[in-house]
Amino acid sequence: MEKSIIDRLRSEGCIFAEEETQLLISEASSVEDLMKMVEIRASGLPLEYVLGFTMFYGQRIIVERGVFIPRQRTVFLVKHTEALTRIGDIVIDLCCGSGAVGAVIATDVNKISLHSVDIDPVAVKCASRNIADIGGHVYKGDLYNALPCSLRGRVNIIVANVPYVPTDAIKLLPQEARLYEPKVALDGGKDGLDLQRKVAEGAPRWLAPGGHLLVETSKRQAAKTFEIFTNAGLMTKIARDEELDATVVIGTNSGKG
Template identity: 65%
Template sequence: MDDQTEKSIINMLRTSGCVFAEEEARLLIFEARTLEELKKMVEIRSGGMPMEYVIGYTEFCGLRIEIDPDVFVPRRRSEFLVHQAEYLTCIGDIVVDLCCGSGAVGASLAATLERVDLYSVDIDPAAVRCAGRNIATYRGRVFEGDLYTALPPSLKGSVNIVVANTPYVPTNAIKLLPREARLYEPMIALDGGIEGLDLQRRVAKEAPLWLAPGGHLLVETSERQASQTVEIFCSNGLITKVARDYELDATVVIGTNPDN
């Protein structure tokens, strides 16, 4: 690839509004197998499609996570959710990843800890298919359905870790999201209801039924919503604390099922 072609791609991307045009141009050039494929990828990206959909993957916790169109793209802030769960997870634990999307959170936990018994769940068939590929290496299982109802009933009372990156954008705030998210990502993975807390309430309500004594529920939320998420956890009998990473702008609420 000559320098002039690269400069032309950079200019096209920059004109279309890509903030990191140079980095994206290099990545597209690297991923394209032919010149025709490169032209098509540049055209699609310039049209506004998220880069992750164009190249078919994203980097998350050091892993290459496959991303299909219409599947939520995991954000870097969600790596904080993974790291918080790592501190609490032991080899052999049963781990449930609710609202798993691409399966990135569960896959990252399994890759780091090894030999966890991973169950991933999503209501969206496209996400289930994508997650199935991403967690296959770790012998994880993925289920299509509505939160806990998709899980084998035999897991009740024995789950050590539940991680959930539930949709938590308030319905009226969807219009404020970046254009790429609004136009291309599935609304079911973004819209958390009027307050952004609908799914959090449902996850927390049933958590004590599924968690083992001393098991943990970890939910990503926003700093603004954290106090409400804490109230939801406490009202369902969970011993609760908040973890915050200001660099990533990440907030995780952690609830522990009492031992007795």
């Protein structure tokens, strides 16, 4: 049976058919359930949606259909955020999607006050499931507008994996992303940086003195993201991991917001 599943998935273009087969077998509750999952996967639905979860930085993250699937490159963003986060910090996770970034940080650092935000109600529901056991809060709304005013000027960390794909480049994305993931989680506007501008402009008003803003961006966009951060009054630096093809821009609030 295992070989037939591998062959079925491979025939539909699944590059990692062996690994996917093992995951499907381990998660299926019965042979009937397994065959159903195999057919759904073979139809093109992303594996994470078929399984209902993904492994992200060692943590099992619930992924519901219609929610942006966490990318492994985003581990680089998490690592840099955790390096700056201290016990007791107030952490905001903007455009949180499944809530993966905030959930991992809250689990690893402990005793932070986590506030996650997304404009998509499907994402808000999914994020709520992922951070329910760690005492975080999830809000539906447009970036900072969704947050309690009481947090203004007190936030230690803002982490934001906002959409940064230029609108015209969405058609070049892999089929699984184009067909199944929400456009609102991918489309960053004409140059891909519309949301980054909004996040950076608002950050000084929400960050405490010495607080940090971290965003994921592309290698090609990094210089422009750096400029956006500095124009917002943040002390800025760029971190890059070639192996993961991951770029993070980090801004620090030097004064009062």
